[in-house]
Amino acid sequence: MTENSMPAPLVKMRGITKRFGGVTALSNVDLDAYAGEVLAIVGDNGAGKSTLIKILTGVYQPTEGDIFLDGEKVDFSSHADAITRGIDAVYQTLALADHLDPPANMFLGNELTRSVLGVTILDNKRMRSETERVLMERLGVTLKSLDAPTESLSGGQRQAVAIARAVYHEGLRVLVMDEPTAALGPQETARTLKLIQTLKDQGLAVILISHSLDDVFEVSDRVHVQRRGQCVGTVRTADSNTQEVLGLIVGAEEAA
Amino acid sequence: MTTETAPRPLTERLEPYIAIIGPMVMILAILIFMGVAEPARYFRTSNMNLILLDAALYMPMAMAMTFVITQRGIDLSIGSIAALSGIMMAFLIKQYGFSVYVAVPIAIMLGATMGLINGLVITRLNVPDLIGTLAMDLVYRGFALVLAKGLVLARFPDFLTDMGRGRIPGFVPIPVLIGIATMIAGYFLLTRTYFGRYTVAIGSSPEAAELTGISVNRHKVFAYVLCGACAALAGVMLTGKLNAIQATSAPYFNLHVIAAVVVGGTSLFGGRASMLGSFAGVLLLSMMINALVTLRIEFFWQSVASGVVIVSAVALYAWMQKKDRDGAGSWMASLQTPDGQKMLRFSAAIIGVLIALLAIGGLTAVDPTPSG
Numbered sequence: 001m002t003e004n005s006m007p008a009p010l011v012k013m014r015g016i017t018k019r020f021g022g023v024t025a026l027s028n029v030d031l032d033a034y035a036g037e038v039l040a041i042v043g044d045n046g047a048g049k050s051t052l053i054k055i056l057t058g059v060y061q062p063t064e065g066d067i068f069l070d071g072e073k074v075d076f077s078s079h080a081d082a083i084t085r086g087i088d089a090v091y092q093t094l095a096l097a098d099h100l101d102p103p104a105n106m107f108l109g110n111e112l113t114r115s116v117l118g119v120t121i122l123d124n125k126r127m128r129s130e131t132e133r134v135l136m137e138r139l140g141v142t143l144k145s146l147d148a149p150t151e152s153l154s155g156g157q158r159q160a161v162a163i164a165r166a167v168y169h170e171g172l173r174v175l176v177m178d179e180p181t182a183a184l185g186p187q188e189t190a191r192t193l194k195l196i197q198t199l200k201d202q203g204l205a206v207i208l209i210s211h212s213l214d215d216v217f218e219v220s221d222r223v224h225v226q227r228r229g230q231c232v233g234t235v236r237t238a239d240s241n242t243q244e245v246l247g248l249i250v251g252a253e254e255a256a
Numbered sequence: 257m258t259t260e261t262a263p264r265p266l267t268e269r270l271e272p273y274i275a276i277i278g279p280m281v282m283i284l285a286i287l288i289f290m291g292v293a294e295p296a297r298y299f300r301t302s303n304m305n306l307i308l309l310d311a312a313l314y315m316p317m318a319m320a321m322t323f324v325i326t327q328r329g330i331d332l333s334i335g336s337i338a339a340l341s342g343i344m345m346a347f348l349i350k351q352y353g354f355s356v357y358v359a360v361p362i363a364i365m366l367g368a369t370m371g372l373i374n375g376l377v378i379t380r381l382n383v384p385d386l387i388g389t390l391a392m393d394l395v396y397r398g399f400a401l402v403l404a405k406g407l408v409l410a411r412f413p414d415f416l417t418d419m420g421r422g423r424i425p426g427f428v429p430i431p432v433l434i435g436i437a438t439m440i441a442g443y444f445l446l447t448r449t450y451f452g453r454y455t456v457a458i459g460s461s462p463e464a465a466e467l468t469g470i471s472v473n474r475h476k477v478f479a480y481v482l483c484g485a486c487a488a489l490a491g492v493m494l495t496g497k498l499n500a501i502q503a504t505s506a507p508y509f510n511l512h513v514i515a516a517v518v519v520g521g522t523s524l525f526g527g528r529a530s531m532l533g534s535f536a537g538v539l540l541l542s543m544m545i546n547a548l549v550t551l552r553i554e555f556f557w558q559s560v561a562s563g564v565v566i567v568s569a570v571a572l573y574a575w576m577q578k579k580d581r582d583g584a585g586s587w588m589a590s591l592q593t594p595d596g597q598k599m600l601r602f603s604a605a606i607i608g609v610l611i612a613l614l615a616i617g618g619l620t621a622v623d624p625t626p627s628g
Contacts, residue, residue: 055548091467095461095463095464096461096464097456097457097460098460098527099460100453100456104456108465109470111453111469115309121448122448122449122453124448226616
């Protein structure tokens, strides 16, 4: 994405407020995400990062505020709604069933079937070949074995399977990733960041939540900083540095 | 599979198949042992038939229980469901003149209904599986006793006795065919249908299943309904086999079936299912019990043997699951640790007190007076 000729944002969240009973988790937050861009959301624990993306992915509904997707106002009543509109998330826990093999996991809840004598049965063979294809074409990953249980894969490979599940949906436009590198070693982290880069190059809007500023600065285009339920600033990664972002996160400028 | 990769340790390569190999090895051990101890009587065709007839009764239930256990559930009520649906069917036939061809499907649907009640108690009323089915076991058994009042209902139409002990001439008994058919259907359900796939997913990670949009509660209810229907089918087969049914029939079905499934390698912690293992587990238990009978060992030892087999099978799987076996090589080594020492002293104290009490009792003993 170039600096000044930015097209209209793909996702526009305006004046988002969320209250849980008496607690205000988010107050008046704006967020823009562009296609082919990685937007990082950073902030301390309890700053409202998770609530914000849960509103975007339809898990929570905002108390106030509007979400626009491609200029059109949307109202998600459930996560499934958001998925149909092309917004999906990869959770920190990855939501994988460890005893199932990667193809079964990739199509979990959305299995491919075929009909034999009028009976609908799972098409394991096609799910297997599709998994191989999606992993290769979209993510450039090949797994050693598609038949072993998912628990035998490395952290990065598990991540790839979870991402593949999200990108298999052809209409996917926005992918939210919650702490994808939190449980990974340096090598696996590098691989995951490369995956994020790949997805970005394919024109997806990637929203990355992370505690690791190193990862954020390596992969993101812009950084959205949350603090105490408010957005305290959005900086262009190229024009900023760890120090500035850290200052925003802890509110050093305010104190000074 | 074995040729492509660099040489890995044998145990690691065997691990995916351990669920099958475990019971197979034990079956082989029984065969070899009986081949030495009592070959003439054990390997008679009539005895093989007995073993198969016994195993056939448990096959439908083991199939269904595999699903329930894979979903991290347990069903303790199958024995009572078998007895109650058997008795209700018997009343329909004997007292109300129902055709046997209608009464048998009714019995199976009654079992399915009882399974549905189990499932709803667990998912809607949020009663844990163990307590819920244990309580419903009492309820169903109670109803069976209320209905039958100690009566033994006997002498049923041929169709029923055929289901329980009939045989196709020169071929295997009909109940064995029914049992094997249900196991094959179970294998198909497990590997080729939404229900089977979601069963493994729910057992593997309920949270992941929920997040991917699977209705966890609905599929739990499905498993219990299947279990109830299969228990009723077993009740029908049992009625046919004995040509009689009473309220106290099928007393320990639940533990026998759970044992067979667990011995077969299906994990009690969920997510790991093996239909072939359950089949082998059922065969193993029937062969073992038959072996005890053939060796003329007192009936009550069967209970001891079943318990020992279950504990050793589960312990074996637990050990196989443990990835880090360094230092666990010598079992004695764990006694050297401070905690091991404490446990050793504690065990010694308990046994010591017991021996002391026995000694005191023995020293102060007087001539016994028989009680009545």
